[in-house]
Amino acid sequence: xxxxxxxxxxxxxxxxxxxxxxxxxxxxxxxxxxxxxxxxxxxxxxxxxxxxxxxxxxxxxxxxxxxxxxxxxxxxxxxxxxxxxxxxxxxxxxxxxxxxxxxxxxxxxxxxxxxxxxxxxxxxxxxxxxxxxxxxxxxxxxxxxxxxxxxxxxxxxxxxxxxxxxxxxxxxxxxxxxxxxxxxxxxxxxxxxxxxxxxxxxxxxxxxxxxxxxxxxxxxxxxxxxxxxxxxxxxxxxxxxxxxxxxxxxxxxxxxxxxxxxxxxxxxxxxxxxxxxxxxxxxxxxxxxxxxxxxxxxxxxxxxxxxxxxxxxxxxxxxxxxxxxxxxxxxxxxxxxxxxxxxxxxxxxxxxxxxxxxxxxxxxxxxxxxxxxxxxxxxxxxxxxxxxxxxxxxxxxxxxxxxxxxxx
Numbered sequence: 276x277x278x279x280x281x282x283x284x285x286x287x288x289x290x291x292x293x294x295x296x297x298x299x300x301x302x303x304x305x306x307x308x309x310x311x312x313x314x315x316x317x318x319x320x321x322x323x324x325x326x327x328x329x330x331x332x333x334x335x336x337x338x339x340x341x342x343x344x345x346x347x348x349x350x351x352x353x354x355x356x357x358x359x360x361x362x363x364x365x366x367x368x369x370x371x372x373x374x375x376x377x378x379x380x381x382x383x384x385x386x387x388x389x390x391x392x393x394x395x396x397x398x399x400x401x402x403x404x405x406x407x408x409x410x411x412x413x414x415x416x417x418x419x420x421x422x423x424x425x426x427x428x429x430x431x432x433x434x435x436x437x438x439x440x441x442x443x444x445x446x447x448x449x450x451x452x453x454x455x456x457x458x459x460x461x462x463x464x465x466x467x468x469x470x471x472x473x474x475x476x477x478x479x480x481x482x483x484x485x486x487x488x489x490x491x492x493x494x495x496x497x498x499x500x501x502x503x504x505x506x507x508x509x510x511x512x513x514x515x516x517x518x519x520x521x522x523x524x525x526x527x528x529x530x531x532x533x534x535x536x537x538x539x540x541x542x543x544x545x546x547x548x549x550x551x552x553x554x555x556x557x558x559x560x561x562x563x564x565x566x567x568x569x570x571x572x573x574x575x576x577x578x579x580x581x582x583x584x585x586x587x588x589x590x591x592x593x594x595x596x597x598x599x600x601x602x603x604x605x606x607x608x609x610x611x612x613x614x615x616x617x618x619x620x621x622x623x624x625x626x627x628x629x630x631x632x633x634x635x636x637x638x639x640x641x642x643x644x645x646x647x648x649x650x651x652x653x654x655x656x657x658x659x660x661x662x663x664x665x666x667x668x669x670x671x672x673x674x675x676x677x678x679x680x681x682x683x
Contacts, residue, residue, distance in 0.1 A: 301603040303346040304374065308605050310336070310592060311375040313365060313390070314405075315382060316354035319483045319508040322539035324381030324405045327585045330577050332379060335592035343599050351375065355386055357482060362386035363393065370397040376605045377595055381405030381584050382507075384454035391420040398607045402591045405584040407507075407535065408458040409670060412632040416677035419607055420633045421614070424587035425557040427455070429668040430534055431462035433555030433641045436470065437660075438501055438532045444472040446532075447499035449490050449514060451506035452479035459505040459534050475499050480506070480514075487514045491521050495529070503532040512540050516548060537582045541644055541656040549644040549656070555668075556640050558583035558623055559659055565622035580654045590623035627665070632677035636665040 314328045315321050329352040336348045351373065355362040362383075369375035370393060378394065380387050382405030394401035395417040403411050403422045407430065411422045446467050450456040456479065464474045476497045478490045491514070494502045502523060504514050511533065523529055536554035560570035560580040569589070573581045581589075595610070598617065602609040619627030624637035641660045650656060672680060 301344045303344050303599075303605050304376065306346055307374075308343055308346060308348045308596070308599060309373065309375045309377075310348065310350050310595070311366065311369045311373075311378040312350060312352040312588070313355050313362060313378060313380050313386075314352065315357050318357050319510060320357065320382040320405070321508075322543065323508055323537035323582045324584045327573075327577050327579065327581065328379070328381045328404065328588045331573065331581065331585045331589040332592045334573070334576060335589045335596070339593060339596050343596050344603060344605075348596065355380075355383070357383050357386070359383075359385050359389050363389045366390050366393050370394075370399055376400070376607070377402065379404050379588055379591055381588065384408035384410070384458065387411060388415045388454065391415060391417045394419045400595065400607050400610060402595070404588045404591055406455065408454045409462065410454065410458065412630075412634040412670075413676045416632050416675075416679055418679060419611055421591070421629055421635060422633050423591045423635045424583055425555075425639065426634070426669070427459040427462045428670045429557075429639050429663075430459060430555045431466045432668055433639055433663050434532055434534055434553060435463045435466035437553055437641055438530075439467055439470040439472050443501035443530060443532065445499045446472060446474045446501045446503055447494050447497040448474065448477035448503045448505050449487070449494055450477055450479045451510055452481055455507070456505050460503075463503060463505065463534060480510070482510065484510055485513065487517045488521070490514075491518055491523060494518075495521065495523055500528060501530055501532050503534055505534045507535040507537070508540070509543075511535065512543050515544065515552070519548060536644070537584070538580060538654075538656065539582055542579070542654070546645055546647040546650045546656065550646040552644040553660070554642055554644070555663070556583050556642050557637070558586045559640060559642060559657060560586075561655065561657075562640070562659055569622045586623050590619070590621050593621065594619055630672055631680050632672065632675045633679075634669055634672075634675075636669050638665050639663040639668040 312329045312332045314324050353365045377400040379402045384406040387403045387406035407427045448460045450460045533552045533554050541549050570580050598610045598613045602613045614629050627637040629635045642657045
């Protein structure tokens with residue numbers, strides 16, 4: 276056989292082999308991957324989530340290269356004003372008219388549940404980056420929903436256990452009166468009782484309360500040795516300031532347990548007010564070289580160090596885009612199936628895993644606000660006391676009431 280004929284034969288054989296091997300099609304609906312970011316831009320949660328979540332999401336897209344599978348990635352955003360009806364109408368429009376493929380939310384649990392229901396109905400990925408209610412991975416779980424940064428069970432596990440171990444046995448709750456607060460109070464109460472403590476009372480306040488006087492008087496007269504602030508954002512900051520003004524801890528017979536604290540809260544309060552407050556968080560900007568590197572880039576972009584929600588949103592968007600690239604499609608079923616198989620390793624999460632109930636399990640941290648003497652710079656506001664392994668921080672999968680979880 277001549278050399279030329281041999282080469283033609285080999286080429287023909289190679290062509291027949293390639294024809295017999297299926298090639299994975301790369302498909303992007305509408306020739307664009309569109310990510311919706313819905314946040315509280317002006318209200319009680321604008322500091323810990325807010326516009327900075329939009330910026331973090333945009334940074335993730337830019338760092339990814341701005342495209343995936345050869346198609347552009349776009350970020351659209353909206354202010355949901357902490358109103359479920361505005362959330363629902365906005366996200367419904369995004370899905371039906373604007374062809375949004377994935378939604379990241381921050382930070383209202385009732386709105387997150389509404390988003391997750393819409394995602395399940397329209398078969399779109401939804402990622403809860405700022406809301407906390409464990410309902411998202413229990414009764415309200417969705418085959419397309421992911422709960423990414425933290426939840427009320429993890430907050431209760433970290434802070435609740437630490438306070439009880441230090442002798443805080445009798446608890447009184449000052450609770451935000453909506454889904455997040457109710458979930459946080461219940462999860463923490465369960466931990467307190469499990470460890471031999473008691474709950475002597477609770478009072479609930481509306482979102483965005485300015486005057487906590489009557490609630491704090493009830494806490495003072497309750498006989499509790501721990502007053503738990505089961506609220507967040509400016510509600511937390513205001514209630515903590517007023518608790519100190521009332522002299523709630525001055526007698527030494529009562530202490531405050533802060534159940535959800537963000538870096539933005541510590542910055543607003545300052546070390547004089549926040550000193551010594553223990554809290555549980557999913558991220559702290561000054562934890563290691565990786566967290567510092569991202570945080571310094573974020574600071575140059577936005578002018579603040581990131582909260583755990585803002586850092587988590589960056590990680591979530593990157594994880595989603597990696598999944599789209601891996602499966603060669605923005606099809607939600609394919610992307611979600613792939614996400615069940617991945618291990619997330621970045622500056623935010625180490626060995627993170629997304630379970631069947633949608634919970635992204637990752638390491639959490641017990642932290643403490645620094646005193647004025649300890650704080651060496653404007654953002655040097657906290658110290659990590661110890662890591663909490665993900666499997667210890669989150670509700671065990673076998674205890675989940677999510678109907679997607681297969682029971683033995």
